[in-house]
Amino acid sequence: MSIVDNDPTNYQLPASPLIQVEHLTRIITNRTQKTTLLHDVTFAVPAQKLLTINGPSGSGKSTLLNMLTGIDKPTEGRVVFAGQELKAQGENALARWRGRNVGIIFQFFQLISTLTAFENVLLALELGGGGGLPRNAWRKRAQDCLEIVDLGSFAHRLPSELSGGQQQRVAIARALANNPPVLIADEPTGNLDSKTAYSVFNILAGLTEQGKTVIYVTHDSQLASYADARINLLDGRIVSAHGTQAIVTAKQEEVHS
Numbered sequence: 001m002s003i004v005d006n007d008p009t010n011y012q013l014p015a016s017p018l019i020q021v022e023h024l025t026r027i028i029t030n031r032t033q034k035t036t037l038l039h040d041v042t043f044a045v046p047a048q049k050l051l052t053i054n055g056p057s058g059s060g061k062s063t064l065l066n067m068l069t070g071i072d073k074p075t076e077g078r079v080v081f082a083g084q085e086l087k088a089q090g091e092n093a094l095a096r097w098r099g100r101n102v103g104i105i106f107q108f109f110q111l112i113s114t115l116t117a118f119e120n121v122l123l124a125l126e127l128g129g130g131g132g133l134p135r136n137a138w139r140k141r142a143q144d145c146l147e148i149v150d151l152g153s154f155a156h157r158l159p160s161e162l163s164g165g166q167q168q169r170v171a172i173a174r175a176l177a178n179n180p181p182v183l184i185a186d187e188p189t190g191n192l193d194s195k196t197a198y199s200v201f202n203i204l205a206g207l208t209e210q211g212k213t214v215i216y217v218t219h220d221s222q223l224a225s226y227a228d229a230r231i232n233l234l235d236g237r238i239v240s241a242h243g244t245q246a247i248v249t250a251k252q253e254e255v256h257s
């Protein structure tokens with residue numbers, strides 16, 4: 001077991017972590033067996049950086065994301081977000097916390113097909129309460145979010161009139177609508193060709209300069225390597241990490257990549 005912060009390009013003072021993941025273990029028990037989906041996972045998510053969670057199918061990425069968003073609870077360990085432990089909150093409080101603090105971006109965009117790009121973003125403001133803005137500022141905010149992802153002139157198109165990459169940019173605009181400090185993207189480019197994937201990755205990476213902390217889950221190790229910080233998972237354990245304080249729990253002979 002070792003603590004690593006071994007990226008030679010990480011010469012700046014590390015930003016203080018916004019999210020601390022401490023000894024997370026998730027075990028599922030059914031009638032016949034116990035399955036360990038995550039095993040003693042510890043790392044810090046640096047504020048205003050993009051951190052990738054990388055690993056092959058079945059390595060535990062989605063399980064870990066569900067803990068980070070408070071959708072699932074760990075069997076052991078805890079997630080501490082800006083000093084507050086998630087587990088300590090009830091379901092309703094957690095849902096409110098998610099609405100204020102986390103914008104989620106999905107692999108298949110999950111835009112509402114009958115609404116325009118603008119209306120999809122506006123709906124997020126209506127459902128999320130506008131991120132502290134008065135109602136009369138929401139339409140401008142929706143348009144501004146589309147401008148951030150360079151889709152201002154596509155605001156009145158339906159999702160079916162947009163390319164896959166453009167739809168994912170609308171989904172990023174929607175995630176930004178209520179101005180959360182953290183964006184969590186679950187295989188956001190898994191459904192896109194590599195060139196489009198790279199441009200969507202760049203948009204998300206660029207948002208760190210506007211103060212956002214981005215957690216980006218991907219099975220694409222090349223894309224993951226462009227990130228400020230990354231952890232690599234295999235069989236529910238961290239097998240390596242760069243640019244973040246993480247505890248590697250895999251034994252050397254278990255590392256396949």
Ligand SMILES: Nc1ncnc2c1ncn2[C@@H]1O[C@H](COP(=O)(O)OP(=O)(O)OP(=O)(O)O)[C@@H](O)[C@H]1O
Nearest residue numbers: 028035037055056057058059060061062063064219
């Ligand atoms: N409810 C469950 N019961 C038993 N095993 C589960 C359950 N949910 C997930 N698993 C197993 O846990 C492991 C981790 O799954 P997880 O979905 O977190 O992986 P992943 O890295 O996100 O994979 P993918 O890239 O394919 O989405 C897998 O082996 C999966 O089969």
